[in-house]
Amino acid sequence: MSGPTTSNPEIAGPLDRGTAEALLARADVLLAASEFDAARAHYARLIGFPDPAITGAALLGTGESLYRLDDEAGALWSWEQVTRLPENPSAYPAWRQVAAARVRAGSLRAAFDAYKEAERRAPAQDRAEIASRLGWLSKELGDSRGAGRYFARSRGRDRTPIVSYAILGITVVVSFLALQPEGSDLLRLLELDKGLGNGEWWRLVSPVLVHGSILHLAFNMYFLYLVGPLVEQLYGSARFLVLYVLTAATASLASFLLGPGPSVGASGALFGLCGVLLVGRALHRPVLQGQQRAIMSQIGFLVVINLVFGFGFNSLGGNVDNFAHLGGLAGGLWLGLLIPPIGTSDLPLVGRRSGGGMPGSRTSQVDAAGTTDSAAVVAGTNAAIRVGGLAFGLLRWAGVAALVVVVFAAVVLGGGRHA
Numbered sequence: 001m002s003g004p005t006t007s008n009p010e011i012a013g014p015l016d017r018g019t020a021e022a023l024l025a026r027a028d029v030l031l032a033a034s035e036f037d038a039a040r041a042h043y044a045r046l047i048g049f050p051d052p053a054i055t056g057a058a059l060l061g062t063g064e065s066l067y068r069l070d071d072e073a074g075a076l077w078s079w080e081q082v083t084r085l086p087e088n089p090s091a092y093p094a095w096r097q098v099a100a101a102r103v104r105a106g107s108l109r110a111a112f113d114a115y116k117e118a119e120r121r122a123p124a125q126d127r128a129e130i131a132s133r134l135g136w137l138s139k140e141l142g143d144s145r146g147a148g149r150y151f152a153r154s155r156g157r158d159r160t161p162i163v164s165y166a167i168l169g170i171t172v173v174v175s176f177l178a179l180q181p182e183g184s185d186l187l188r189l190l191e192l193d194k195g196l197g198n199g200e201w202w203r204l205v206s207p208v209l210v211h212g213s214i215l216h217l218a219f220n221m222y223f224l225y226l227v228g229p230l231v232e233q234l235y236g237s238a239r240f241l242v243l244y245v246l247t248a249a250t251a252s253l254a255s256f257l258l259g260p261g262p263s264v265g266a267s268g269a270l271f272g273l274c275g276v277l278l279v280g281r282a283l284h285r286p287v288l289q290g291q292q293r294a295i296m297s298q299i300g301f302l303v304v305i306n307l308v309f310g311f312g313f314n315s316l317g318g319n320v321d322n323f324a325h326l327g328g329l330a331g332g333l334w335l336g337l338l339i340p341p342i343g344t345s346d347l348p349l350v351g352r353r354s355g356g357g358m359p360g361s362r363t364s365q366v367d368a369a370g371t372t373d374s375a376a377v378v379a380g381t382n383a384a385i386r387v388g389g390l391a392f393g394l395l396r397w398a399g400v401a402a403l404v405v406v407v408f409a410a411v412v413l414g415g416g417r418h419a
Contacts, residue, residue, distance in 0.1 A: 020046055020054050027061055040065035056082045056090035063097060076101045083117070092121035099133070112137045128154045152233070163237045164228030167244065168221055171266060174209040175217045186210070192252050192263040196411060204249040204407065208266040220266045230295055231273050234280065234341040243339065246400070247272020247331045249407050254327020257414045263321045267306075268328035274303050275332025276339075284341055303329065331403065338399040 015023070027042035039061060046058035063078030079101070082094035099114035115137065119130045135150030178187040190206040211217040232240035251268020277299050310320040 015046070015049060017051070017054075020049050020051075024054060024057055024061075027058070031061055031064060034068070036065045036068045040069075052085045052088040053090070056085050056088040056094070059085075060090040060094050060097075063094070067097075072101065072104075092118055092123075095121065096130075103137075108137055108140050112141065161229035161232035161237070161240075163241050164224065164232045167228065168224050171209050171211075171224075172217065172221060175211045178210045179214065179217075187264070190264075192255055192259075193261070196252070196256050197414065201408075201411075204252045204411070205245055207252055207264050208244075208248045208269050210264045211266070212264055216265060220270060223270050224266060226295055227270060227273050227277070227299075230292055231276060233292070235276075235339065236342040239339055239342065242400075243273065243276055243332070243335055244269055246335060246403065247275070247328045250331025250403070251324040251328030253407050253410055254330070255321050255324040257410065258323040259321055263324055265321065265324070268321070268324035270328070271303065271306075271325045272328035272332035272335070274299050275329045275334075276336040277332075278303070279333055279336025280341055283337070334403060335400065338396045340396075 023042050023046055027039045027046075030036075030039035030042060043058040043061040043065065046054055047062070049055045049058070059078045059082045063075040063082075066072075066078060067075035076098065079094045079097040082088075082090050083098065085091070095114050095118035099111045099118060102108070102111035102114055112134065115130060115134050119127065119134065122130050131150045132154035135147045135154060138144075138150055139147035174186070174190070177183045178190065187210055190203070190210045192203050192207040196203040211220065228240070228244075231243065235243065248266070248269035251272060252263075255263045255268065277296060281296055281299075307322070307325060310318075310322045310325060313320050314322065
């Protein structure tokens with residue numbers, strides 16, 4: 001049976017695990033209370049303990065204490081010792097601290113290498129932030145291509161836009177089949193016609209899968225190839241699918257209520273994606289890379305020129321469904337107001353915070369306040385921000401739900417027009 005544990009750092013002789021864990025817990029409390037000298041004394045007693053996890057935590061805490069006591073060199077030495085131990089839970093935060101210290105010292109290449117080590121060990125929720133820091137360092141080191149890759153990764157844009165390509169492929173196959181002489185039944189099944197008012201609800205979305213000609217299909221699919229991946233990379237695959245389906249529905253609704261008759265094509269949904277991008281760019285100012293910037297800069301012009309062409313062509317006897325274009329665009333503008341792009345916030349500061357700590361460290365929460373009294377105020381503020389963010393998020397999705405209700409209600413109320 002083991003004896004009673006103690007958190008007295010002056011205890012002599014080898015430590016058993018219970019005593020070591022008690023000392024470590026007490027040191028963490030002292031560090032959080034800004035008792036840095038006392039915390040350092042507790043951590044120092046644990047250095048050399050046989051378990052690398054405890055020694056690593058002690059060295060990490062020693063570094064934090066020294067850093068808060070303005071001993072940057074001693075702090076860096078302690079953090080580097082953690083990275084030389086066998087793999088342990090403190091290795092990841094230690095590599096981050098080493099990287100941040102290298103940034104403050106102006107050693108950007110060494111900082112980049114340290115962040116690469118941190119990236120290998122980072123938990124899923126931190127990977128975007130680490131990628132963002134690597135992007136910033138790559139840019140500072142003159143590697144613009146690498147910076148683009150890391151910034152894209154930080155916002156979840158390094159993945160293949162599989163939903164965009166899947167929609168494109170399915171649309172090509174279905175449209176091609178419907179354009180064959182024996183495909184007339186398929187065309188009638190999917191096109192937008194008066195059946196929508198009779199409860200054939202799939203016609204709100206199915207018209208995007210069929211087209212009036214090969215040229216019509218080719219033009220829309222090229223547009224989808226340009227715009228779809230950009231929206232999916234900015235908003236994520238799930239949100240992109242929601243945006244595409246809902247803008248297709250608002251386009252079909254406008255055409256159903258105001259258009260002259262049966263309608264096919266994905267252009268209404270594509271106008272909707274353009275509306276999402278226009279608002280998203282204005283409100284959220286997402287960080288874009290070369291080709292993304294080139295496409296985004298032309299979205300407004302493409303919308304205007306296609307609307308002008310559509311109305312002009314119809315004045316000459318053409319058959320462009322401008323109401324679907326306008327309905328999709330309106331739906332996209334509304335959804336762009338409600339649904340933000342995914343990804344992390346802007347690159348956080350990599351240096352010392354006002355209280356002396358660094359993001360991601362043991363002391364980061366205390367750093368934000370500086371004292372235990374002000375920490376309570378900051379904690380209350382952060383809680384209020386979280387609650388406000390949750391409320392705003394619920395409000396956003398309530399706006400999306402309201403759009404769905406409006407679409408269905410308008411179809412029901414407008415069904416008599418096609419009776």
